[in-house]
Amino acid sequence: MEWRDEGVLLSVRRHGESAAIIEVFTAAHGRHAGLVHGGASRRMAATLQPGHQLDVTWRARLDDQLGTFAVEPLRPRVVLEDRLALAGLNAACAMLHLALPEREAHPALWHRTMQLLDGLGTEGFGADYLRWELRLLEEMGFALDLSRCAVTGSHDDLAFVSPRTGRAVARGAAGEWADRLLPLPPTLLGQGPAAPPHLTDGFRLTAHFLTRAFAPRDLPEARARLVDRLTRLASSPRQAD
Numbered sequence: 001m002e003w004r005d006e007g008v009l010l011s012v013r014r015h016g017e018s019a020a021i022i023e024v025f026t027a028a029h030g031r032h033a034g035l036v037h038g039g040a041s042r043r044m045a046a047t048l049q050p051g052h053q054l055d056v057t058w059r060a061r062l063d064d065q066l067g068t069f070a071v072e073p074l075r076p077r078v079v080l081e082d083r084l085a086l087a088g089l090n091a092a093c094a095m096l097h098l099a100l101p102e103r104e105a106h107p108a109l110w111h112r113t114m115q116l117l118d119g120l121g122t123e124g125f126g127a128d129y130l131r132w133e134l135r136l137l138e139e140m141g142f143a144l145d146l147s148r149c150a151v152t153g154s155h156d157d158l159a160f161v162s163p164r165t166g167r168a169v170a171r172g173a174a175g176e177w178a179d180r181l182l183p184l185p186p187t188l189l190g191q192g193p194a195a196p197p198h199l200t201d202g203f204r205l206t207a208h209f210l211t212r213a214f215a216p217r218d219l220p221e222a223r224a225r226l227v228d229r230l231t232r233l234a235s236s237p238r239q240a241d
Contacts, residue, residue, distance in 0.1 A: 001058075001065075001067070002060075004058075005058075006053065006054070007024035007029075008025050008051065010022075010023045010025055010096060012048045015035060017040070018041055019035055019038065020036050020039025020048060022039065022069060022071075023097065026110070027111075029105060031096060031102050032103055034066060034067045034068055035068045036071060046076075047071060047072075051077040052076050053073075053075035053077070056070070057071075077117060082120070084125065085121030087222070087229050091129070091220065091223045092113065092116060093222070096113070096136075097220075098217060099136055099213070109136065113132070116129065126230040126234060127193065130199070130206065137209055142166065142210075145166060146184065148168065149170035150165065150169055151169060152172075158171075158189060161182045162182075163182050182201075185202045185205070186198060187199075196234040199231055207219065207227075
């Protein structure tokens with residue numbers, strides 16, 4: 001068994017004296033693990049860094065075996081000195097590891113993930129990450145319907161989301177149920193930048209459905225750290241550092 005693909009490195013762990021087991025998220029083969037001989041060596045340290053783009057060739061005698069990877073660097077992503085970028089990278093890698101079944105292709109999510117990682121730490125990254133979580137939910141089978149009001153069918157003044165169905169609700173249709181609904185930030189509808197309250201509402205919204213999707217597993221701590229940094233940065237740039 002053999003295939004070649006492009007992927008982003010999600011994690012590395014030492015195996016034995018000199019080898020390493022890596023996990024990559026690839027375009028055509030999804031989240032996939034394999035052994036890299038010599039992967040724990042100093043020579044390979046610069047290549048095997050989470051977030052780096054790799055050309056990988058996987059080989060095994062049988063399809064259900066761990067197999068081995070031969071890796072070649074394609075594009076580094078050096079984020080160690082940027083706290084926000086590092087937090088974003090760690091969160092995305094942790095979410096992919098938790099959300100995706102191993103060896104199941106998700107090409108659309110892969111392309112969206114590459115766009116997200118290319119924008120690590122940039123202005124507007126918080127909103128980009130929030131929309132990426134919506135896409136992740138969709139890939140997991142928990143897509144939200146934010147296109148029209150679940151009550152009236154209207155596309156206008158969408159302000160809430162039902163925590164039960166994941167469908168949008170217009171402000172005027174919420175009535176006495178408004179305090180039981182989740183606020184829908186305008187940035188998720190493409191209506192303006194993500195102000196601090198909008199980020200808070202957005203992360204609360206995605207967390208609700210991600211928690212349901214991952215149950216009984218907990219959301220990764222890496223996500224909590226990113227959300228905390230993003231909301232503090234949006235509210236007070238000086239305090240975030």
